[in-house]
Amino acid sequence: MNTLLRRAALSALLLTADLWAAPASAADFTVNSTTDAPDSVPGDGVCASALGECTVRAAILEANALPGPDEVLVPAGTFPLANGRLDILDELALAGAGPLATILEGGGLGVFSSAEISRLTVRGASGTGIAIEEIGAEVTISLVDAVVEESSGTGINSDYASGEMHLLRTAVRNNHGVGIGLCNVPGPTLIEHSEITGNDGSGLTLSCGPGGTTALLKNSVVASNMAGGVIVGEGALLAEGSLIYGNTGGAGISVYEGGATVERTTIEGNDGPIAGGVLVTSIDNNSLYIADSAIVGNTSSTGTGGVSISGEPAFGPSLGHQVINATVSGNTGVIGGGISVRGDPAFPPNAVVIQNCTVTNNSA
Numbered sequence: 458m459n460t461l462l463r464r465a466a467l468s469a470l471l472l473t474a475d476l477w478a479a480p481a482s483a484a485d486f487t488v489n490s491t492t493d494a495p496d497s498v499p500g501d502g503v504c505a506s507a508l509g510e511c512t513v514r515a516a517i518l519e520a521n522a523l524p525g526p527d528e529v530l531v532p533a534g535t536f537p538l539a540n541g542r543l544d545i546l547d548e549l550a551l552a553g554a555g556p557l558a559t560i561l562e563g564g565g566l567g568v569f570s571s572a573e574i575s576r577l578t579v580r581g582a583s584g585t586g587i588a589i590e591e592i593g594a595e596v597t598i599s600l601v602d603a604v605v606e607e608s609s610g611t612g613i614n615s616d617y618a619s620g621e622m623h624l625l626r627t628a629v630r631n632n633h634g635v636g637i638g639l640c641n642v643p644g645p646t647l648i649e650h651s652e653i654t655g656n657d658g659s660g661l662t663l664s665c666g667p668g669g670t671t672a673l674l675k676n677s678v679v680a681s682n683m684a685g686g687v688i689v690g691e692g693a694l695l696a697e698g699s700l701i702y703g704n705t706g707g708a709g710i711s712v713y714e715g716g717a718t719v720e721r722t723t724i725e726g727n728d729g730p731i732a733g734g735v736l737v738t739s740i741d742n743n744s745l746y747i748a749d750s751a752i753v754g755n756t757s758s759t760g761t762g763g764v765s766i767s768g769e770p771a772f773g774p775s776l777g778h779q780v781i782n783a784t785v786s787g788n789t790g791v792i793g794g795g796i797s798v799r800g801d802p803a804f805p806p807n808a809v810v811i812q813n814c815t816v817t818n819n820s821a
Contacts, residue, residue, distance in 0.1 A: 483525035486516040493539045521546040531559050538564025545572050553577030556604040571596045578604040589615040596620030600627045610634040622646040631655045640665035646672040656682045664690040669715050674699050689715045696722045708736040716744040723751045732765035733757040745778040754787045761797040762788030779810045786817050794819030
């Protein structure tokens with residue numbers, strides 16, 4: 458991704474974040490029961506189970522049945538979703554009393570419409586914690602001051618959803634699959650002041666093509682995930698002011714098809730079989746731009762500790778790679794310690810630019 462394209466994508470993402478605001482609600486429902494009973498008459502404007510209680514499920518079923526945006530307020534407590542996944546089908550603001558206070562336990566959430574989910578924890582879902590299903594380009598999903606944890610599958614999964622998504626001060630942790638799996642075409646995703654940690658799969662995976670997913674990781678942490686930090690299968694990653702730390706089973710950042718722009722970011726203490734810090738392998742039209750960043754203390758038992766750029770001409774051209782004003786230090790590998798460029802005799806001159814960098818104390 459060249460500089461102009463990179464800046465244009467970044468501007469689009471920031472504009473998305475600035476313009477989005479939660480809609481005014483048409484109906485408000487306040488939950489008063491921790492049971493999981495459904496609403497007795499969805500659409501009558503009253504949140505009430507057969508026992509007259511307003512449960513989380515009854516409130517969302519009622520909101521689904523009413524046209525226009527609605528708001529569901531959930532007080533402190535643990536609310537088991539014993540009857541399975543709870544789907545949001547119409548525009549909704551779902552708010553708790555704080556992520557340590559309001560827990561939606563089991564079941565998980567499905568999202569088919571614009572929604573803001575804030576100040577609560579989604580814990581222990583059977584399958585995906587929050588599943589964002591196929592939706593239109595006008596849809597916006599926002600998670601603010603939220604936690605998604607301990608799902609048996611992916612924490613947050615966006616499956617061919619073409620809307621926009623914003624995570625702010627949100628933790629996605631300790632899920633038994635990928636932390637966040639994004640398949641948004643062409644909708645961008647902004648992950649800001651958030652943490653993606655301790656997941657059994659990768660922390661963040663971008664996929665779907667052609668064009669793939671565009672994601673901005675800003676002032677966030679991707680750490681201690683078991684199958685790598687960030688994987689760009691298809692799409693574009695812009696990492697700014699972030700920490701990618703202590704991921705195992707794959708590089709801190711891996712780029713297969715698409716591009717990664719990394720600025721003012723630290724990639725430290727990651728361990729992968731092909732590369733520890735950053736892996737770029739030329740499947741088709743990929744690019745890497747690293748500036749004002751540190752790739753330090755990463756390891757690979759069979760590959761390159763720091764940055765590995767490789768490919769095969771049969772897979773298509775590389776769009777060029779730049780490492781500028783970076784520190785590559787203390788990395789350990791077998792094929793290369795600091796930076797390794799190999800495997801593609803068709804690289805044109807100046808396709809890989811390393812400029813004003815400190816490359817020191819690496820070993821192989």
